[in-house]
Amino acid sequence: MKYTIIPVTPFMQNCSLLICETSQRAALVDPGGDTERILATVAKAGVTLEKIFLTHGHLDHAGGAGTIAHQLGIPIEGPQRSEEALIQSLPEQGRHFGLGFGGEAFTPNRWLEQGDVVNFGEQTLEVSYCPGHTPGHVIYFHRASAMAWVGDVLFAGSIGRTDLPGGDHRALIRSIRERLWPLGDEVEFVPGHGPNSTFGRERRTNPFVADDLF
Known part of the structure; x- marks a missing residue:
């Protein structure tokens, strides 16, 4: 499996296009907006978009999901x-952040829980439930390539915000350390914003969750 990061929205959110090289089928993780740019990237890759996977319901991660799903007739999972409630509030979230626009509200085709798996093409990703940044946040782990898509749970050198409605700092720290x-330390992760890192590097150096802090 290979992937391409597509930075979207004024928040420069890391939407990812995941590609199964065997089947040439693909999935999107967190298409938060700029849907024309996302679909142009899909077309340029010459793949068939099969599913949308969401980590959580904030506008910059989920704002474009409903539009793309309806346009292409594909399911949203997670x-x-x-x-x-957060997903249903997408039309209001943009106005709340002063952006003047919001996303399309929708109901995912499938809600996800700890231990679930999602599939596209010939690829399987494992789901972990990681609340804290938001109440229903999940992450996706591709074991075969030791890659994870963690949304706004963890960043290179930082962690997700917990000062927004539904945030819970202690739950976030627990999610990071327990989920x-x-x-594995060797796992590379794509965060919701900013550069990739590895869990091992964050365990050594992250000022919020490094091992020597506990």
Whole structure:
């Protein structure tokens, strides 16, 4: 499996196009907006978009999902059901952040829970439920390539915000230490914003969750 990061929205959110090289089928993780740019990237790759996977319901991650799903007739999977109210509030979220626009509200075709798996093409990703940044946040782990898509749970050198409605700092720290670290130090992750890192590097150096802080 290969992937391409497509930075979208004024928040420069890392939407990812995941490509199954065997089948030439693909999935999007967190298409937060700029749908024309996302679909142009899909077309340039010459792949068939099969599914949308969401980590959580904030506008910059989910704002373009409904539009793309309706346009292409493809399903949306994730996040966990606790995000329902947040997803239904997408039209208002943009106005709340002063952007003057919002996303399209929708109901995912499938809510996800800890231990679920999602599939596209010939690829399988494992789902971990990681609340804290939002109540229903999930992450996706591709074991075969030791890659994870973690949304706004963890960043290179930082962690997700917990000062927004539904945030819970202690739950976020617990999610990182109990759900991410066991996947392995060698795992590289794509965060919701900013550069990639590895769980091992963050365990050594992250000023919020490094091992020597606990």
